[in-house]
Amino acid sequence: MRLISAHIRNFKLLEDVELDFSTDPQRPLTIIRAENGAGKTSLLYALLWSFYGSEGLPRDARGLRLTSTASQIDIPVPVQVRVEFDYFDATAGRHTRYRLIRSVTETPRSDDRHDRGAPGLRLFRVTRRGDEEIGDGAQALVLKLVPPRLSKIFFTNGDDVQQFISGFASTERQESVHEAIRLLLGLEQLEIARQDLAGASRIFKREIARAGGTGLSKIQQRLEKAQEELEKLRRALTHTTERRNRIGEAVRKDDRALAGIKGVGNLEEINARIEALRLDIADLERRELGVLSAMRQVLQGETLSWHLIEDKLSDGLHVLDNLSDRNVIPGTSIEVLRDRLELAECICGESLEGGTEHHAHVTALVAEQEEVAPRRAKQTETWHHARRSHAVHASRVQEGRGFSELRRSSLADYTDVRHRLEAKSGDLRAEKARRGLIDEERVRRLTDRIGRNEKKKRDAQAEIGRLNGQIQGAEVSVSQLEDQYGKAEQKAKVGASLRTKREVAEDLMDVADKILGILKTEKIQVVSDRMNDLFLDIVGSDPDAEVSVFRRVFINDRFDIVIEVSGGRTLDPDFELSGAQQRALTLAFIWALMEVTGREAPRIIDTPLGMTSGGVKKRVVEMITAPRSKEGADFQVVLLMTRSEIRDLEPLLDDRAGVALTLSCSKDYPRDLVNDWGIPRPIVRRCECGHREVCKICQRRYDEQHALVFRET
Amino acid sequence: MATILNPYANQDLFWPSEFHENHVEALQGRGDVRKPFRRQIDLWWCALCLGVRMGQRTRLGPRAKLVKFNDGGILSSDPWRITHLELLALAEFGEEGLDNPSGTIQMASEYAATGARVIGEICMGAAEPTLTLLTRLADDLD
Numbered sequence: 001m002r003l004i005s006a007h008i009r010n011f012k013l014l015e016d017v018e019l020d021f022s023t024d025p026q027r028p029l030t031i032i033r034a035e036n037g038a039g040k041t042s043l044l045y046a047l048l049w050s051f052y053g054s055e056g057l058p059r060d061a062r063g064l065r066l067t068s069t070a071s072q073i074d075i076p077v078p079v080q081v082r083v084e085f086d087y088f089d090a091t092a093g094r095h096t097r098y099r100l101i102r103s104v105t106e107t108p109r110s111d112d113r114h115d116r117g118a119p120g121l122r123l124f125r126v127t128r129r130g131d132e133e134i135g136d137g138a139q140a141l142v143l144k145l146v147p148p149r150l151s152k153i154f155f156t157n158g159d160d161v162q163q164f165i166s167g168f169a170s171t172e173r174q175e176s177v178h179e180a181i182r183l184l185l186g187l188e189q190l191e192i193a194r195q196d197l198a199g200a201s202r203i204f205k206r207e208i209a210r211a212g213g214t215g216l217s218k219i220q221q222r223l224e225k226a227q228e229e230l231e232k233l234r235r236a237l238t239h240t241t242e243r244r245n246r247i248g249e250a251v252r253k254d255d256r257a258l259a260g261i262k263g264v265g266n267l268e269e270i271n272a273r274i275e276a277l278r279l280d281i282a283d284l285e286r287r288e289l290g291v292l293s294a295m296r297q298v299l300q301g302e303t304l305s306w307h308l309i310e311d312k313l314s315d316g317l318h319v320l321d322n323l324s325d326r327n328v329i330p331g332t333s334i335e336v337l338r339d340r341l342e343l344a345e346c347i348c349g350e351s352l353e354g355g356t357e358h359h360a361h362v363t364a365l366v367a368e369q370e371e372v373a374p375r376r377a378k379q380t381e382t383w384h385h386a387r388r389s390h391a392v393h394a395s396r397v398q399e400g401r402g403f404s405e406l407r408r409s410s411l412a413d414y415t416d417v418r419h420r421l422e423a424k425s426g427d428l429r430a431e432k433a434r435r436g437l438i439d440e441e442r443v444r445r446l447t448d449r450i451g452r453n454e455k456k457k458r459d460a461q462a463e464i465g466r467l468n469g470q471i472q473g474a475e476v477s478v479s480q481l482e483d484q485y486g487k488a489e490q491k492a493k494v495g496a497s498l499r500t501k502r503e504v505a506e507d508l509m510d511v512a513d514k515i516l517g518i519l520k521t522e523k524i525q526v527v528s529d530r531m532n533d534l535f536l537d538i539v540g541s542d543p544d545a546e547v548s549v550f551r552r553v554f555i556n557d558r559f560d561i562v563i564e565v566s567g568g569r570t571l572d573p574d575f576e577l578s579g580a581q582q583r584a585l586t587l588a589f590i591w592a593l594m595e596v597t598g599r600e601a602p603r604i605i606d607t608p609l610g611m612t613s614g615g616v617k618k619r620v621v622e623m624i625t626a627p628r629s630k631e632g633a634d635f636q637v638v639l640l641m642t643r644s645e646i647r648d649l650e651p652l653l654d655d656r657a658g659v660a661l662t663l664s665c666s667k668d669y670p671r672d673l674v675n676d677w678g679i680p681r682p683i684v685r686r687c688e689c690g691h692r693e694v695c696k697i698c699q700r701r702y703d704e705q706h707a708l709v710f711r712e713t
Numbered sequence: 714m715a716t717i718l719n720p721y722a723n724q725d726l727f728w729p730s731e732f733h734e735n736h737v738e739a740l741q742g743r744g745d746v747r748k749p750f751r752r753q754i755d756l757w758w759c760a761l762c763l764g765v766r767m768g769q770r771t772r773l774g775p776r777a778k779l780v781k782f783n784d785g786g787i788l789s790s791d792p793w794r795i796t797h798l799e800l801l802a803l804a805e806f807g808e809e810g811l812d813n814p815s816g817t818i819q820m821a822s823e824y825a826a827t828g829a830r831v832i833g834e835i836c837m838g839a840a841e842p843t844l845t846l847l848t849r850l851a852d853d854l855d
Contacts, residue, residue: 299759305762313801375809
């Protein structure tokens, strides 16, 4: 199955998002770049929901609402996911395209409740003649095309990938590995067929016994009962052995936890580090308040005023400059006129004696000036202050202390402080977690539990001994009865046809056993070898080198993954592999299994590269995005990645990605997103930016770290 | 520096009561730096600048729909504001702009009412109003 496109409406914050997926066998990778909270997990869930409904979602997400928490209360919201995909029918030897539409109406209620209407699923076969709707059998067909039990392999996230082989007892890991192998190699159908054949053989034996008379019938009944008893004992032995192994795992786990506590470190040192981190955090919090205070200064300062209304202030100043140019201000003429009247002589030499025409004229001028003098004085005063204010502003701008610079530097300071605060807070949480590990009460609890479990393990071991003895006895009984039955059947007069039927059923059972044997041994060996190659390639280990850490990884006959290191030692994947190695091992296993079985399927992984870096990170992506080999089945890889995960992989992604796009969320403005979309509610939008680009929609504040190119839209 | 005479000392400064009820508390506070403004006069001045920048005056309603928050005497605490106010008056009314302090305050209050509405919208629901306002002020205008 290959995904072609998806259109998601009103699923969580994915209000209206359309996606295309690469179907190019040479560039099988689709990159969906999205930061935390930008819809990666919602997208994964939307695809799961489209194929399997709510049942397909992780258990803890099934009861949650599908719609955005920002949706209005009591207003029904139509949720719909439309997926177009392509399926290769190996029997018919051709591809068929399907369109699947799953929809439901959800009405958010108060107190975080919601009502959900009847869900709908429509499936269409897309043909050249048009779409043909598949009616009643739609869901059954979807489940056949995309088996839900494979969804754990098709749709996953980085953490789940890691947990595939870690985080639980080895018996559970074996079950996980066994289940994946059974599903992908088709062992399940073969095992069912083998059971059917065993049932048929029993029926024929009963018929033969009936036809052969009372004696044969009695032996056959005793034989069947003895075989049932033997099977029961073997099942009990398997069950008890598994129980003993589980208890053993639990004891080892608790032992390691206890040893770990001893290795955690000195409580006093941890307390000192916690105290130092608290002081650092308090200091950074004070600095954060200081930066906010500086921002307030910017918001109330003269620089903001000049920045926002410079045009208008300049217009006002221009009015005063104009008065100055016309010598209206400064208003000094009144003093000169008064002086001339007192001297009784004008500047031009005319007499200003009382009673003259000139005296009357100058007196009138003085009166006129006296009337406007206060205004002139005020204008003059304002002119001086305004010129000074403007000069101060101009020099601030010249010195790089204008509003724009102050704003930019205070926002940068804020970002810096927040980053450091988050880092220190993370360190503090980690130190507290370490301190939690040396909780004395926990040590006591672990010690008690180890004691109890060791007793249970001894009891289980004794039970295993008893069962082994009983099984030996039962095997002897069955063998004797089979012998008796064989001799009695030889003597009995039974039709050849019945004997032939029984023999055919038993021969077919042998064939099924042999095929199962081949699949369980030879095929698994191929998967195991391929997994080994892929894993060693990723972790960069040379099995022949003297100093190499990893020598070999393989799947043993109990379906457990074994990691062999130098000196013939084995490592426990749960405790002795790093997070990056755990991810690499699981991906190597899944990829090997898919490659060997030729299963055509998309692999969609959310945040695949957490905990990996450097060469391991690059080699993981090289492996999971490699174009298919000539004989290999088509496949797709959809990686939902953050900018940090993408960093340093750009050239590889240029080569492997057929489609690349970006998702961003409006709620990240202004803290992370640079531009406001003008949308007042949280929604996720898609843009065409590939892994090397940014645009107005997806540009973020720290993009300069990622050397991205701005894409005009 | 010579003292700047404050011709607006006797003029009352108002908020539209709707803005006063819904936003002022969230936008200003002396000790809380997460609120963008220390005093109401700082908020008023920023709103005035924004209104002038937008070139929009909002007619103030009747006295009953206004809340007095201070008088013009507060402008003396930042004398440059008096100078800027006077430049605005000259730009708006010409050479006689300095003759009518009450008209100038009326004009400034109408601009501030426009800007106040915008500031209220920007900061409403913001987790970090000081950061949001500083970011948005320049983003929206540049």
